[in-house]
Amino acid sequence: MFGSRAVAPANLVANGKTLSNTPDRLGHLVPTDPAVGVAAIRALFEANGYVWLKGFLSRADVIDFRGWVFSHLGDTGLIQPGSDPALGIAADGVLDKGLADRRLMSLVRSAAYEGFCAQPRLSGFMDQFLGGLSYLHKRRLMRFTQPGTPAATPAHYDLVYLRGGTSRLVTAWIPIGDTPVEMGGLAYLEGSHAIGTAMEARLEKDNAALAPAERISAFNRNMTEGGWVSKDLPDMAARFDTRWLVADYEAGDVVLHSPFMIHASTTNRSADRRIRLSTDIRYQNVDDEIDARWSNHWSLDDTL
Numbered sequence: 026m027f028g029s030r031a032v033a034p035a036n037l038v039a040n041g042k043t044l045s046n047t048p049d050r051l052g053h054l055v056p057t058d059p060a061v062g063v064a065a066i067r068a069l070f071e072a073n074g075y076v077w078l079k080g081f082l083s084r085a086d087v088i089d090f091r092g093w094v095f096s097h098l099g100d101t102g103l104i105q106p107g108s109d110p111a112l113g114i115a116a117d118g119v120l121d122k123g124l125a126d127r128r129l130m131s132l133v134r135s136a137a138y139e140g141f142c143a144q145p146r147l148s149g150f151m152d153q154f155l156g157g158l159s160y161l162h163k164r165r166l167m168r169f170t171q172p173g174t175p176a177a178t179p180a181h182y183d184l185v186y187l188r189g190g191t192s193r194l195v196t197a198w199i200p201i202g203d204t205p206v207e208m209g210g211l212a213y214l215e216g217s218h219a220i221g222t223a224m225e226a227r228l229e230k231d232n233a234a235l236a237p238a239e240r241i242s243a244f245n246r247n248m249t250e251g252g253w254v255s256k257d258l259p260d261m262a263a264r265f266d267t268r269w270l271v272a273d274y275e276a277g278d279v280v281l282h283s284p285f286m287i288h289a290s291t292t293n294r295s296a297d298r299r300i301r302l303s304t305d306i307r308y309q310n311v312d313d314e315i316d317a318r319w320s321n322h323w324s325l326d327d328t329l
């Protein structure tokens with residue numbers, strides 16, 4: 026269960042570019058058994074910028090939650106009529122994007138989603154991981170990606186969007202359902218927490234003269250559009266002489282990543298027309314400075 030595949034997958038595409046699949050440019054994330062304990066998990070997080078916790082949550086609970094989410098998106102045209110919502114099979118017809126976006130905003134405000142994010146297994150672990158009481162930021166994102174659409178998250182590191190408090194942050198990326206490589210789950214640029222740290226140090230100098238609100242903005246004049254590092258994933262791997270690490274995620278897995286770790290996603294090319302569903306939520310120690318801009322629910326127009 027915990028072994029990595031030996032051969033890198035072919036034909037991963039992001040933003041119109043095909044990722045090189047040579048072993049020096051593409052590899053696999055290394056899975057971690059949560060049973061190794063919090064000290065070992067923390068050491069891996071520090072060393073690698075990520076920890077892929079296999080089977081951390083109940084697989085059945087995660088699949089149930091997938092079904093619950095898609096059942097609330099049924100009338101938007103997202104799901105194949107008559108199919109089991111837990112499978113998340115995309116409909117052939119046209120999506121009512123406006124309705125789907127409004128529904129998504131309701132779902133991330135719902136008690137059920139709140140309960141999913143605040144489940145004791147996660148919050149208890151985060152208290153241990155952060156060495157104190159953990160704080161879960163209220164701005165929490167849930168994303169669905171239809172197969173056959175070009176949607177992909179450009180390469181970035183999270184601190185760019187959360188600069189108004191501590192940098193001692195941890196993101197939990199949670200696939201809500203099985204997400205094999207071809208469904209375009211998160212890809213991590215190997216060793217890039219050091220690259221993100223150096224980029225942020227440079228930007229801190231560049232931003233020093235800006236007014237306080239602009240200084241912490243991901244969209245200020247010194248940033249690229251959207252705060253992204255790049256949309257060209259193959260170029261980034263070559264430029265930094267490193268590899269994109271991808272994985273066949275399964276329901277129940279949780280990936281923790283550092284706020285300096287560069288990550289992105291690839292296009293969902295599911296042959297079975299399965300929709301990628303995931304949530305990304307952020308924790309810190311409650312006693313560290315909190316970025317007040319993240320104390321509201323996620324809105325599509327919140328410019329954060």
Ligand SMILES: O=C(O)CCC(=O)C(=O)O
Pocket residue numbers: 168177178183196197198211288289290303304305306
């Ligand atoms: O799920 C995605 O496509 C992006 C998630 C992300 O950027 C994150 O977890 O920080």
